[in-house]
Structure formats: structure tokens, C-alpha cells
Amino acid sequence: MATLVVTPPLLPCPRPFPASRSAGPAHRLLARPPRAGRPRLRDPSPAPAPPTPVEQSADEAHDYPPLRLLDPPQEEDPYPDEMEAADPDFYRIGYARMMRAYGIEFLEGPDGMGVYASRDVEPLRRARVIMEIPLELMLTITKKHPWMFFPDIIPLGHPIFDVIESTNPETDWDLRLACLLLYAFDVQGNFWQLYSDFLPSGDECTSLLLAPKEDLMELEDQDLSSEMLKLQKRAVDFWQKHWHKAIPLKLKRLAPDHERFLWALSIVQSRSFNMKLRMGAFMQDANILAPYADMLNHSPDANCFLHWRFKDRMLEVMIKAGHAVKKGDEMTINYMSGINSMLMQRYGFSSPTNPWELINFSSPAKIHLDSFLSVFNIAGLHDELCHNAALTSGESNFVDGGVVAAARTLPTWSDGDLPAIPSVERKSAQALQEELRKMSESFSTTIQQDEQILDTDEPIRKTREIAINTPSAVGCAGTGYTGSCSYGKSSIRWRSTRIEFCSSCIGDTSVAVPSVPVKTIPLLARMLV
Numbered sequence: 001m002a003t004l005v006v007t008p009p010l011l012p013c014p015r016p017f018p019a020s021r022s023a024g025p026a027h028r029l030l031a032r033p034p035r036a037g038r039p040r041l042r043d044p045s046p047a048p049a050p051p052t053p054v055e056q057s058a059d060e061a062h063d064y065p066p067l068r069l070l071d072p073p074q075e076e077d078p079y080p081d082e083m084e085a086a087d088p089d090f091y092r093i094g095y096a097r098m099m100r101a102y103g104i105e106f107l108e109g110p111d112g113m114g115v116y117a118s119r120d121v122e123p124l125r126r127a128r129v130i131m132e133i134p135l136e137l138m139l140t141i142t143k144k145h146p147w148m149f150f151p152d153i154i155p156l157g158h159p160i161f162d163v164i165e166s167t168n169p170e171t172d173w174d175l176r177l178a179c180l181l182l183y184a185f186d187v188q189g190n191f192w193q194l195y196s197d198f199l200p201s202g203d204e205c206t207s208l209l210l211a212p213k214e215d216l217m218e219l220e221d222q223d224l225s226s227e228m229l230k231l232q233k234r235a236v237d238f239w240q241k242h243w244h245k246a247i248p249l250k251l252k253r254l255a256p257d258h259e260r261f262l263w264a265l266s267i268v269q270s271r272s273f274n275m276k277l278r279m280g281a282f283m284q285d286a287n288i289l290a291p292y293a294d295m296l297n298h299s300p301d302a303n304c305f306l307h308w309r310f311k312d313r314m315l316e317v318m319i320k321a322g323h324a325v326k327k328g329d330e331m332t333i334n335y336m337s338g339i340n341s342m343l344m345q346r347y348g349f350s351s352p353t354n355p356w357e358l359i360n361f362s363s364p365a366k367i368h369l370d371s372f373l374s375v376f377n378i379a380g381l382h383d384e385l386c387h388n389a390a391l392t393s394g395e396s397n398f399v400d401g402g403v404v405a406a407a408r409t410l411p412t413w414s415d416g417d418l419p420a421i422p423s424v425e426r427k428s429a430q431a432l433q434e435e436l437r438k439m440s441e442s443f444s445t446t447i448q449q450d451e452q453i454l455d456t457d458e459p460i461r462k463t464r465e466i467a468i469n470t471p472s473a474v475g476c477a478g479t480g481y482t483g484s485c486s487y488g489k490s491s492i493r494w495r496s497t498r499i500e501f502c503s504s505c506i507g508d509t510s511v512a513v514p515s516v517p518v519k520t521i522p523l524l525a526r527m528l529v
């Protein structure tokens with residue numbers, strides 16, 4: 001496959017994207033969007049204070065602002081006694097609504113743009129609204145026949161309609177939504193044409209759909225890299241089938257090259273979600289791109305969730321009931337409870353504390369489930385492991401994701417399987433530890449080297465070459481290369497995540513820990529005591 005170079009300016013009013021966004025620890029306030037390219041950390045423009053939003057609870061969220069287009073008459077008492085005012089929603093039909101946000105700001109942080117609390121929030125017994133996004137700003141395609149999209153922006157007879165119609169609604173949701181997104185970018189004055197300034201450009205996007213083969217090799221994971229190559233081929237085949245030479249210009253200009261289509265698909269995959277929406281009497285299973293809500297980063301221990309308010313067709317982002325939030329805290333949602341390779345495939349990131357991560361052991365050695373769980377104050381069975389607060393002194397109730405994941409995946413035996421002989425258990429723990437050690441040593445770099453590679457702006461492949469040949473030289477200038485793309489960096493992070501995960505299970509403190517602080521827990525080592 002051809003090497004992909006993706007820096008697509010948007011049609012029909014191209015605005016150049018800077019080649020890459022500089023990463024840094026500081027957060028920058030995004031108050032007024034500049035009109036050329038995605039706002040970046042280094043943009044010096046002073047940020048005017050945003051209008052102070054009024055905080056609302058879930059209940060209060062139903063006090064709507066006065067209507068602009070269809071204000072009710074202003075007389076003192078316009079209605080005779082026997083008449084009742086119609087449902088306020090009656091007036092709102094057809095009313096063009098805006099997104100509203102309460103007590104949050106959009107800032108650039110270590111995981112790209114994110115949503116952060118702009119003030120403290122006391123825990124409430126009920127969930128609390130922080131964002132409201134009306135249906136008409138979202139791009140939505142329902143999953144099942146008869147499928148439909150909202151808003152209905154595609155005129156009858158436009159060729160993109162036939163392209164979408166040719167897909168399988170159940171399996172091709174991403175291709176369909178990418179077509180709709182490309183169409184929305186092309187409609188003069190459409191909301192998405194303006195919002196595209198805030199979407200990551202090709203080299204800012206972490207999606208591996210954009211990664212050239214050489215960068216996929218950096219994953220050092222055969223299964224994941226061949227899966228990504230298959231997904232890239234699927235997208236390019238789709239583009240070639242529908243964007244052949246003899247097509248009308250109004251279709252051609254939506255994706256003049258396959259890089260443009262792959263970029264739209266990456267945006268869709270890494271920023272959309274699936275939700276059941278109640279529309280009138282019907283329940284629709286829909287794939288959705290929701291502006292502003294798509295700035296929320298992922299956490300397995302998220303403090304927010306999404307909720308569909310069917311009454312006025314509004315997507316709400318809500319803080320979970322009982323959650324205290326401090327000013328500056330990141331607001332997150334849980335994208336999925338899945339293993340790291342699933343997160344990598346769809347979003348291009350992985351986490352060393354992912355509680356759903358797995359390690360496939362080949363050793364027949366097993367350790368006792370009960371003793372393992374009690375060492376780490378974990379309760380429950382394999383599928384629903386949770387922290388056992390009753391067993392702790394109350395000092396810390398945090399259980400490292402790596403430990404929970406190990407508890408779920410370590411080969412264990414329970415009473416009745418085998419007699420509890422300490423020497424058998426010790427031998428098993430040693431065998432498993434050895435297997436983990438071999439796994440972490442099978443990678444071509446150490447965590448330390450990967451960290452150095454990530455710290456440089458050099459292209460990944462070049463720095464890795466240097467790292468392997470002369471370990472201390474990584475980070476030195478003078479290779480003549482500049483810039484490395486986000487997807488290349490996410491490949492390196494994936495490799496580090498795997499090494500770190502193994503070492504946190506081994507408890508080997510001699511392995512360098514990356515800059516993201518992760519508890520290094522001497523897991524199997526403690527089992528040996």
C-alpha cells in the first residue's frame with residue numbers, strides 16, 4: 001500500500017493545518033476559536049473570558065431560556081380563564097438551538113484537547129448537566145433499516161446518498177458516518193465546516209488508520225498491525241469503489257484522494273459513539289458524532305456519562321451522581337471497557353492502568369485465586385473484580401489497573417482444583433514471573449528508550465534505529481529529520497504500555513518507569529513471600 005501522507009485542507013474553503021501541534025504539560029484556555037487551523041498550545045492569542053455559564057442540576061436543566069423566534073405575547077394576561085398555554089416544547093419546534101456548557105472549559109492537555117472543570121462541584125445525589133448538545137448539531141445515522149440520518153442535510157438525488165445507501169447499516173456504520181461528515185464539510189455555512197477547525201489534522205490524529213506500514217511495525221504486535229492493515233485496505237477499497245474517475249464533481253470534491261477519506265474515517269472512529277435514542281415513539285440505535293462532547297477524553301474510572309434527553313432531543317453530558325469535582329479536574333467518559341488493543345484499534349491510544357488488559361500466558365503454572373485476591377484486597381470473581389474496601393485500613397482504596405487486570409488473567413486455581421501446597425504455589429508464581437520477564441525482554445527497546453524517543457521531535461523510525469544501536473544517543477539532534485506524527489507516537493506508547501504492564505506484574509523495580517506515574521506493584525514477587 002502507498003505511504004499515507006495526510007494533511008487534507010478542508011473543501012471548499014481550504015485552511016492550512018499546521019504540520020503538528022506541540023505537546024506540553026500546560027493547559028491552554030480555548031475561549032475564542034481562531035479561524036485558521038486547530039487552536040494550538042503555542043497560539044499566543046489572549047483568551048477573552050467566556051460568558052459565565054449558569055450552573056444547573058439535572059432538574060434545573062429543564063428551565064429553558066426565553067424563545068427568540070416565537071416569543072409568546074407580552075400582554076399581562078393574554079389568555080381567558082378557560083384557556084391553557086400550550087406545552088413550552090410546542091414553541092421550540094424548529095427553533096435553532098446552540099450548545100450550552102456549565103462550569104467547564106476546553107483546554108489542551110497531555111491527551112490532546114480535553115474538558116476540564118472551571119470550578120469546584122460539590123457531590124450531588126443526582127447527576128448534574130455540564131453540556132447540552134442539540135440533535136441538530138450532531139451527525140447521526142441509525143444503525144438498522146429503515147436507516148435515517150439527522151439532521152437531514154443531504155438533498156434527494158445527491159450521489160453521496162447512493163454511496164451511503166450501498167453500505168450495510170449494521171457493519172459499515174463508520175464508512176457511512178464518514179460520508180455524512182465529508183458531505184457536511186462541503187455544505188456552505190454548515191456547522192461542521194466551522195467546527196472542523198477544532199478537529200485534529202492528519203498528523204495530530206492518533207488513529208492508526210493513518211499510520212504507514214513502517215509505523216505499524218513499531219507496535220511490535222503482529223496481530224494488531226495486520227488488523228490495522230486490513231482496516232486500512234477496507235477503507236481504501238471503499239474509496240476506490242465509489243470515488244472512481246467517472247463521478248460527478250459534487251461527489252469527487254468530498255474526498256479527492258484516499259488520504260482525505262481515511263482522515264474522515266479516523267475522525268469518525270475516534271470521536272463517535274453508539275447510543276439508543278428515543279425519537280417520538282421509536283427507539284433508534286444510532287451512531288453519533290456529537291460536537292463538543294467529542295472533546296471528552298477516556299478514563300475507565302470516568303466522572304461523566306452521556307444521556308439522551310428525548311423530550312427536546314438534546315444530548316446531555318452529566319457528572320455522575322455523588323462525584324465531587326475540583327476546579328481543574330479533567331472531565332472524562334468511559335469509551336469502552338476493553339483491552340488495550342481494542343482501544344488502539346479504534347482510538348489509537350493505550351493505558352498501562354487499563355483494568356481490562358490481558359496477558360496471554362502459555363505456562364501451565366497456576367496460583368491460588370483466593371490468596372492472590374486477598375494480597376491485593378480485591379474481591380469478586382474473574383468477571384467482576386472490585387476493590388474490597390472491607391479488607392483495607394482505609395489508607396488507600398486505589399487498586400492499580402494492572403493488578404486488577406492480572407487478577408482477571410493470571411491462571412489461577414481455586415479450592416477443589418488442587419491442594420493448597422505453598423511450594424507448588426511458589427513454583428507457579430516463579431514460572432509466571434519468568435514468562436512475564438521473557439515477554440518484556442522480547443521488545444526491541446526498553447521503556448526508558450521509548451520515553452526518550454517520545455521526547456524527541458524526530459521521526460520515530462529514525463530515533464528507534466539510533467536507540468537500538470547507541471542507546472545513550474537517543475534525543476540528540478542532528479539527524480536532519482523533523483516532526484513525527486501522533487499515530488507514530490501512539491505505536492511507541494503501545495509498546496511501552498505492554499512492557500510496563502509486564503513489569504508491574506513482575507514487580508521488577510529495576511525497569512525504568514515512564515513519566516506517567518504508575519504504581520509499580522511487586523505483584524508476583526509478593527506472591528513469592
Ligand SMILES: C[S@@+](CC[C@H](N)C(=O)[O-])C[C@H]1O[C@@H](n2cnc3c(N)ncnc32)[C@H](O)[C@@H]1O
Pocket residue numbers: 111112113114199200205206207270271272294295296297298299346347348349350351
Ligand atoms: C474523542 S477524542 C477526545 C478529544 C481529543 N483529545 C482531541 O484532542 O480532540 C479521542 C482521542 O483523544 C485521545 N485520548 C482520549 N482519551 C485518552 C487517554 N485516556 N489517553 C490518551 N489519549 C486519549 C486519543 O487520541 C483519542 O483518539
